[in-house]
Amino acid sequence: MLPLNKPILGICYGMQLLVEHFGGELRGGKGREYGRAKLHLKPEVIGPSGALFYGMPVTQTVWMSHGDDVSRLPADMLAVGHSDDGVVAAMVHRSLPIAGLQFHPEVNHSEHGEKLLDNFVRQVCRAKINWDSGSMLESTLRYIRESVGSANVLVACSGGVDSTVAAALLAKALGPERVTAVFCDTGLMRKDEVSWVSNALKDLGLNHVEVLHSEALFLGQLAGVTDPETKRKIIGRLFIEEFERYASGHKAEFTHLGQGTLYPDVIESAGHGAGAKVIKSHHNVGGLPEKLKLKLCEPLRYLFKDEARQLGAQLGLPAEMVDRHPFPGPGLAVRILGEITAERLHILREADAVFIQALREHGHYHEIWQAFAVLLPVKSVGVMGDNRTYQMTVALRAVNSTDAMTAGVGDLPMSFLTHVAAAIVKKVDGVNRVVYDITTKPPATIEWE
Ligand code: XMP
Secondary structure (H helix, E strand, O other), X not given: OHHHOOOEEEEOHHHHHHHHHOOOEEEEEEEEEEEEEEEEEOHHHHOOOOHHHOOOOOEEEEEEEEEEEEEEOOOOEEEEEEEOOOOEEEEEEOOOOEEEEOOOOOOOOOOOHHHHHHHHHHHHOOOOOXXXXXXXXXXXXXXXXXXXXXXXXXXXXXOOHHHHHHHHHHHHHHOHHHEEEEEEEOOOOOOOHHHHHHHHHHHOOOOEEEEEEOHHHHHHHHOOOOOHHHHHHHHHHHHHHHHHHHHHOOOOOEEEEEOXXXXXXXXXOOOOOOOOOOOOOOOOOXXXXXXXXXXXXXXXXXXXXXXXXXXXXXXXXXXXXXXXOOOOOOHHHHOEOOOOOHHHHHHHHHHXXXXXXXXXXXXXXXXXXXXXXXXXXXXXXXXXXXXXXEEEEEEEEEEEOOOOOOEEEOXXXXXXXXXXXXXXXXXXXXXXXXEEOOOOEOOOOOOOO
């Protein structure tokens, strides 16, 4: 990139690459920062001459996720921002339009990140703004028509926002006759979800909706498996095998598999470039087999969840569907730590249903971006009546986010949480302890596996 002589904004690792390139030094493990941090900018860079930081407050909240930091800046670079821990958080080149940020302006938890990116695009690069969310619908429909041609598409639906929006987009672009929505019941769904999803898909106006009953297959292959990545890989493979099996036995000649893959799924499965690290293999990206018989059509692959929701609303999908909390494709498999058994699935389903129902009843469901229960592989001692118990632990997770790339802890009242804990222990046999996860992403992820 550097010989091209274009403006460059290096973010996180990108800033560290610039430091090395210009002859500075990095150190490992000393200035680690994860999650919320305070950025202090030099006052002179927020004035009219400091294009990148123009109009930003001197002190602001930013989101960090790094283990290495700068120990010596190159002579060509000037530090213009530090974190509370004294880490170089922003630097600019002394004469070229090159800058580096240790924090992540692209995530919503960085208070003024959008303004900074806007400054970079308009003030530094002098780019013309010729894209808006209105044109997103048109360009997505065009992409579908161009990539699918006159073929028929089988779209893999989970009942979540992403795959439902993808199905609705495909039907709008190609007409409902050419799209078949297939929902695979993996046995890993939440309480009452299978009937809810199949009804919701039928209500979308899709002409062809199929439910595959694959519980025995999935649970059989997952028996005894405890490693999170192995679970994800098995589920990804089985999904595809099931969809391919359905497609090959069907009279409509499907050439494409439609999926609701979002950009964060691609990033975390390291599907966006050589050298990227796998955080977790999202079932629809990293879990795919090498050779797919069907070609993929992923209309949301470069979009984030909030954009998928915008598209859903533009397409007229019901709010109940568009505003649903996200649910991962691998389902409860990644919320049962350790082995997946029928008994553990039952316990988790019941505990999760108590939590979600309480969120709705107390008016918290829409204040929270995603909430769920997790079953831990830990037993602990309790007392019920006069008896000692030795039973399982459920963790509750509630997060706020816009795009799942970062997440804050859901600020639920303690009185509400203790009410839910009491209700779970009372209603769900086999659980005697409930804990609340108070970790942001990063350093944790939203799901536990
Ligand atoms: P993590 O745990 O990576 O989750 O912070 C970010 C968001 O993605 C969802 N998630 C998935 N969604 N397939 C999906 O469709 C997957 O394999 C998958 N893994 C995580 C998760 O629920 C959260 O909303």
